[in-house]
Amino acid sequence: MATxxxxxxxCSVSGRLDxxxxxxxxxxxxxxxxxxxxxxxxxGIEYCDSAGVAFLLELVSIFAAKGATLxxxxxxxxxxxxxxxxxxxxxxxxxxK
Numbered sequence: 001m002a003t004x005x006x007x008x009x010x011c012s013v014s015g016r017l018d019x020x021x022x023x024x025x026x027x028x029x030x031x032x033x034x035x036x037x038x039x040x041x042x043x044g045i046e047y048c049d050s051a052g053v054a055f056l057l058e059l060v061s062i063f064a065a066k067g068a069t070l071x072x073x074x075x076x077x078x079x080x081x082x083x084x085x086x087x088x089x090x091x092x093x094x095x096x097k
Contacts, residue, residue, distance in 0.1 A: 002014065002025070006034050010038065010040075011034070038070070
């Protein structure tokens, strides 16, 4: 299961973000992050599948609908492989700037 740890305007995600985790997190997705969150730090993700990537992009979409930007930063090595495979580079930032 993935855990989200808020630290100011950053939130770190760790653990597994797979289909089972997404099913558990889905109903609370609009409230999982503080409204002022600017960056979602992804280096702690041990495993992520397509449902997990879709969940991350849904969080970005929720922020965009509110006129805010949520940056997905520092993807884990396992997540980087997924990003390359599905050409998702435009949605993820290698390192925090």
